[in-house]
Amino acid sequence: MNVLYIRSGYKGIYTYFDRWIEEGFLQSSVRFFSVSDLQEDTISSIREFKPDISLMMAGDRIPSEWLQWLRTEQIPVYLWLTEDPFYFDVSAKIAPLADAVLTIEQNALDAYRQMGLQHVYYVPIPVNQRIFTKQAPDASLHTNLLLVGYPYPNRVELVKAAAKLPYTLRIIGKGWRRHLPKTIARQKNVLIMDEWIEPEHAALYYNSADVVLNPHRSYRFALNQNGRGIQNISLNTRSFDIAACQTFQLTDLSPAPPFSSFVSYSGLADFADKIHFYMTNPTERERIAALNYQETVPAYTYDQLPAVLTAIRSDTFS
Incomplete structure (x- = not known):
């Protein structure tokens, strides 16, 4: 062909x-x-x-x-x-x-x-499994929580909630300083990289975080052109990248089959509960991350x- x-x-x-x-x-x-x-x-x-x-x-x-x-x-x-x-x-x-x-x-x-x-x-x-792959964590890049992506409104609200938790949080993406209150941006546990990073660098950060936060863009975002209001139920590209790194991720979608192993949260209270649980259960994080990997790689490369x-x-x- x-x-x-x-x-x-x-x-x-x-x-x-x-x-x-x-x-x-x-x-x-x-x-x-x-x-x-x-x-x-x-x-x-x-x-x-x-x-x-x-x-x-x-x-x-x-x-x-x-x-x-x-x-x-x-x-x-x-x-x-x-x-x-x-x-x-x-x-x-x-x-x-x-x-x-x-x-x-x-x-x-x-x-x-x-x-x-x-x-x-x-x-x-x-996913490019040659770039997004399991690597030894870089201690200088380590944070408990990590979010990479554009500051959509739902992500901003999630970051506000995550910043209140007793964990270090790194946020990477253009525009975050404009969208976050200065009180949060100045917190010692919050690290902001207001820039787009290349995939190779993203993979390093994924491998060096305990939990990667992966809230998806909303189908109701004001700048969308989605007149039918079709709700997204499928995992975004970042989900596959994180899974290929075998790092635990927490998402806001309950993904459709065949991706049954991904852990999702429903609302900010449930988000906080799940963060506390998984931060204190590293073995469970590793188990789920391994299942995420099996559901995405090598079928989707x-x-x-x-x-x-x-x-x-x-x-x-x-």
Whole structure:
């Protein structure tokens, strides 16, 4: 099978996704060719490559030019909607143009089927197990609690609650100082890194924390484009990264199968209770982290992506 991959064009973590996808295909027998811009020399190279399918990630904007050209060339389009359900309004506009829809949100599957789409599949963004892997903790990076990510309102509220607990807390991500009260930001047990960190560094911090806090973005966040109000029930990409490091994580979702081992909290009081319990039970943390690992790796890695696409192609052409 020949796979044409159209790079997302997004910045930040997506530049890593693009690279990791290519690395995953290099480990397989599937032929792979990646492009960015639709230019004359690109078109010539694509035609020479003779792709069986094209794969592209799409989030909050519509790749109209590419979709139109691929249709004209009669190259099957596999659209990987990697911001579902938060930009489902955008996804719903482009999904009918695809031959197969891959979504990271299990709850979006029914919504696509209600639109009359037959070939829809749950495909979470995989984990790079070469970067996110169990490592010896770095004592200089150790904290009891760790949260990495953007300061969405629900995360801010969680940090306010976590800061009151008798544990050290590290927060990493752009914008946190603007969103936290100065009284919390100045607490001795609260460490703030107001910056985006590369995946390699994130892995070091995950391995050096006792508990990683993983509250998900809310489907009701004001800046979403999710008019149908589709609630997210699927684990985010960070869940897989943390699990691959075999570090215990506490999340706000009760994830859908097959991820039954992940521990979730319901409300801030339950969050505090669970933090106290797991901070005093390291053996239980290790046991659950090992189960998290078994449920995510190796089934959801970039090395497995070629086989996933091959199976989807067999299904769409059956």
